[in-house]
Amino acid sequence: MPPPTSTHAAPLIVNEEPGVKLPVKLPKSPPWFLDGIFISSAVTLTQSALGGGVLAYPFCFMSAGVVGGAVLLVAMTSLNTCALFCITYCMAKAREADRSVTDYTSLIHYGCGACVARVLKWIILFFEFGACISFIVLLTDEVKPVLDLTGLHLSRSIVSVLVGLPCALLSSLRSISALKYTAILGVSATFLMVALLISQAAKHPCQEGACFDETGRDGWPKGGVGVTLWPLSAINAVRAMGLVCFAGQMHLQIALVYPDLPPRLALVPHKRNGIAALAGLLLVLIYLPVGVGGFVSFGAATQGDVLTNFADGTKFADAARAGVALAVMASYPMQHKPAVPIFWDRWRACTGSTSAEPTTVFLVVEAWVWTGLTVVLAIAAGSKLAVVFQVRPPQKWR
Helix, strand or coil, X not given: CCCCCCCCCCCXXXXXXCCCCCCCCCCCCCCHHHCHHHHHHHHHHHHHHCCCHHHHHHHHHHHXXXXXXXXXXXXXXXXXXXXXXXXXXXXXXXXXXXXXXXXXXXXXXXXXXXXXXXXXXXXXXXXXXXXXXXXXXXXXXXXXXXXXXXXXXXXXXXXXXXXXXXXXXXXXXXXXXXXXXXXXXXXXXXXXXXXXXXXXXXXXXXXXXXXXXXXCCECCCCCCCCCCXXXXXXXXXXXXXXXXXXXXXXXXXXXXXXXXXXXXXXXXXXXXXXXXXXXXXXHHHHHHHHHHHHHHHHHHHCCCCHHHHCCCCCHHHHHHHHHHHHHXXXXXXXXHHHHHHHHHHHHHHHHCCCXXXXXXXXXXXXXHHHHHXXXXXXXXXXXXXXXXXXXXXXXXXX
């Protein structure tokens, strides 16, 4: 028997008029540019571009001049950002038709065919493997002086092995988005060096006849060349351009970040483009003060690794070395990640595996083998950062 129904209307709420519904107040969502995933994705991209290049930027400004370096940085960053816009647009279109497009090489395979993708895979492997070797060299260069100050005197080989351990662990993570916390830490740590160089330039600007770094190098001898606004020659500008381009590379990584974006960001052009734009802006905010501050501080004595212009034992410089080491350690797995899908495709072809995603065992083994090889080659190189980047004194400073 159905329950009896009441013929009486429900009592009205106080001050409610009959037939009028009160508006329901929904909680306000934050603006899209304050979205946590939006910010963390931009920081992840920024961190993927940070590394040894941040230490070489003062040398880059010494080659291009203060104004020339700034113009070159902004121009190349703008071009890089436009390229990121194009990549995310292509990723969005390709994934509408094929959800298996999850990285740069699969995007090229979808748009240009297997032959072009095969050639590109070798280029990517060569580039990323070389970048990871240089990162191990840089980590050894920055960590060893700090360990020496603590009384722990270890050989370069042992230090290289030690810094390789956390790099291998981070490289074992499944996706680049899982590195967002180390990315935030790395970008934050980089600002230690920004603060160091700005403080140095403000307190001790390079002047003719009075421009010495903490190791005694003369950056502006009387009658010589010191701080310049523009490059002294075309070859110097070209040399600086190479360093700027290397230090702004995040094109491979944005193709890995895009599939992890929620639809509210991935499918809206100005929002996904905003991620790339914010990453470019953060790079300028880091590289510009580092480049100008280092060059204005040390003039023609600016080294390929600007921290070598400071004496060992300087507390602020040692803190900056630790900060740079954290940033490079966070960047290492991001340089390694574009190689993972390439190796997985080859492994599937050899074993006949039908799994679209790499297995956990594969991720761990591949990461440790990759890192082990980069450590061995970094030990064999036994070089400083200036040799890794093949930087040479600009013309008229030799």
